[in-house]
Amino acid sequence: MTVSQPSRLTLWRDITPYPYPLIKPHYKSPHILVIGAGVTGLIVSWVLLDKGYNVTVLSKDWTSFEQGKRLTSQIAGALWEYPPAVCGLHTDAVSLQHAKEWSMIAYHIWDGIASVPELGEAAGVRMKQSAFFFPKPVEEDPDQHEKMLEIIASGVRGFVRSPEILEKRGVGHGYDAVDAYEFMAPVIDTDKAMQWLMTLVRGKGARYITGTIDDDLVNVEGALAAQFNADAIVNASGLQSYHLAGDKTCYPLRGGLIRVINDGSDFPKVNTAMAISADAAHSENEFVFLLPRNDNTLVMGGFAEPHEWELNLTLDSPVVKKMRERCEAFLPVLKIARLDPEYPFAQGLRPSREQNVRVERESRRAGSRIVHSYGHGGSGWSFSFGCAQDVAMLVDEISKDLPPKSRSGRPYFGRADFIAVRKKNSITDNGDQKTLPASWDTFNPDFWLIEPSPEGRKR
Numbered sequence: 001m002t003v004s005q006p007s008r009l010t011l012w013r014d015i016t017p018y019p020y021p022l023i024k025p026h027y028k029s030p031h032i033l034v035i036g037a038g039v040t041g042l043i044v045s046w047v048l049l050d051k052g053y054n055v056t057v058l059s060k061d062w063t064s065f066e067q068g069k070r071l072t073s074q075i076a077g078a079l080w081e082y083p084p085a086v087c088g089l090h091t092d093a094v095s096l097q098h099a100k101e102w103s104m105i106a107y108h109i110w111d112g113i114a115s116v117p118e119l120g121e122a123a124g125v126r127m128k129q130s131a132f133f134f135p136k137p138v139e140e141d142p143d144q145h146e147k148m149l150e151i152i153a154s155g156v157r158g159f160v161r162s163p164e165i166l167e168k169r170g171v172g173h174g175y176d177a178v179d180a181y182e183f184m185a186p187v188i189d190t191d192k193a194m195q196w197l198m199t200l201v202r203g204k205g206a207r208y209i210t211g212t213i214d215d216d217l218v219n220v221e222g223a224l225a226a227q228f229n230a231d232a233i234v235n236a237s238g239l240q241s242y243h244l245a246g247d248k249t250c251y252p253l254r255g256g257l258i259r260v261i262n263d264g265s266d267f268p269k270v271n272t273a274m275a276i277s278a279d280a281a282h283s284e285n286e287f288v289f290l291l292p293r294n295d296n297t298l299v300m301g302g303f304a305e306p307h308e309w310e311l312n313l314t315l316d317s318p319v320v321k322k323m324r325e326r327c328e329a330f331l332p333v334l335k336i337a338r339l340d341p342e343y344p345f346a347q348g349l350r351p352s353r354e355q356n357v358r359v360e361r362e363s364r365r366a367g368s369r370i371v372h373s374y375g376h377g378g379s380g381w382s383f384s385f386g387c388a389q390d391v392a393m394l395v396d397e398i399s400k401d402l403p404p405k406s407r408s409g410r411p412y413f414g415r416a417d418f419i420a421v422r423k424k425n426s427i428t429d430n431g432d433q434k435t436l437p438a439s440w441d442t443f444n445p446d447f448w449l450i451e452p453s454p455e456g457r458k459r
């Protein structure tokens with residue numbers, strides 16, 4: 001298998017939107033188990049398949065159109081944003097720098113997809129003018145000024161900076177916004193995009209298996225590797241990395257979006273994405289986020305409630321009412337907007353993490369062949385292809401048997417614990433274990449016991 005190391009993941013050169021892999025795997029090609037079928041898991045699978053890997057995706061839940069069953073990746077707006085995103089702060093400079101690089105990789109790929117009309121239509125991706133508003137002139141806020149200068153230099157298309165944007169976009173005079181800029185950004189209809197990604201990744205050869213991992217991956221790595229004949233495991237389980245990566249710094253940033261009809265019959269159709277970020281408004285968790293998501297729907301946001309795990313909000317919840325009032329004050333025509341009768345309110349838990357996104361090899365156990373990609377917060381779509389590129393590089397590293405690079409300089413020690421796997425009710429009287437099948441078409445955790453080996457237990 002040829003494994004290329006492109007400088008920057010590029011559409012048509014490194015990945016294609018065709019339902020077959022760019023580099024065909026052969027019988028010796030490594031096999032990667034990807035856990036999670038949100039945007040992170042599916043896009044990393046796409047990249048790995050086009051690099052010539054075999055891929056199995058194991059997930060608890062899949063893209064669904066049932067109320068309350070949509071994945072977080074479907075709940076997202078989803079607007080591509082230059083970091084930090086409207087809903088959140090970055091806690092460290094290194095992570096912010098990575099985020100910028102990841103976002104720009106994704107920008108160019110989404111742009112490439114949207115620029116082919118049939119492809120953009122199938123994938124649910126369009127480039128739209130996206131306007132960002134500020135409560136004071138951008139120059140008076142050093143962070144926002146720096147961000148604007150970076151955006152100008154970043155290579156995004158159609159940048160315009162003018163206070164006239166306020167009038168042009170119908171922003172209310174009563175609202176606290178005096179400055180604005182806009183540029184072309186990818187807007188993704190997530191239901192459509194997720195369905196498209198599912199079909200594409202399967203077309204490229206991925207195997208889909210429904211199953212739940214209910215232990216820290218370091219405890220079950222050997223078992224999973226044996227079950228799925230996996231040379232490496234990618235953890236893309238989003239917020240559940242709290243358990244799967246044993247990372248107690250993962251936390252939810254609860255958010256909600258009101259969905260209204262945007263067909264031009266009640267108010268002039270809104271065609272531009274519009275936002276006042278929490279940073280710009282110097283608010284911890286309230287912002288304005290208006291996104292024409294498809295031809296007939298506009299989503300209104302937003303808020304970000306840290307450490308709220310329950311999805312129990314309604315249109316009458318105070319935080320949701322306040323969000324609606326904010327949006328209506330910002331764009332007064334929305335006062336007469338009609339709710340989408342079938343799907344008026346979406347809510348989800350942004351998978352956040354104290355140290356922001358983690359794209360890294362597992363370091364708690366020497367010899368581990370796990371790569372993590374989680375903690376994307378409100379930017380999973382914005383970072384998507386960028387993180388996938390780095391995950392694929394780490395998988396390449398593992399498949400070449402290269403040791404992980406320690407971030408802290410701490411030496412790695414010990415050998416990976418092997419895990420005993422046995423089929424329930426298949427243990428013979430003398431305790432022998434039956435041989436596991438080489439490959440499985442279904443994975444039912446109720447049917448299989450996954451246990452730490454005696455050596456593992458001693459640690």
Ligand SMILES: Cc1cc2nc3c(=O)[nH]c(=O)nc-3n(C[C@H](O)[C@H](O)[C@H](O)COP(=O)(O)OP(=O)(O)OC[C@H]3O[C@@H](n4cnc5c(N)ncnc54)[C@H](O)[C@@H]3O)c2cc1C
Pocket residue numbers: 035036037038039040041058059060061062071072073074075076077078079080081211212213214236237238239240244254255256257347348349350351373374375376377378379380381382383
């Ligand atoms: C209101 C809201 C608005 C947002 N707006 C935007 C936006 O405008 N732009 C943007 O870029 N992002 C936005 N986001 C953020 C975005 O949705 C997330 O960053 C993204 O969905 C994270 O994707 P993921 O694939 O990592 O996680 P998820 O989508 O949560 O997928 C995780 C996958 O792992 C599987 N899984 C979980 N646990 C297990 C287990 N134990 N065993 C097996 N499988 C498991 C799940 O079934 C699922 O398939 C928004 C989010 C919300 C809630």
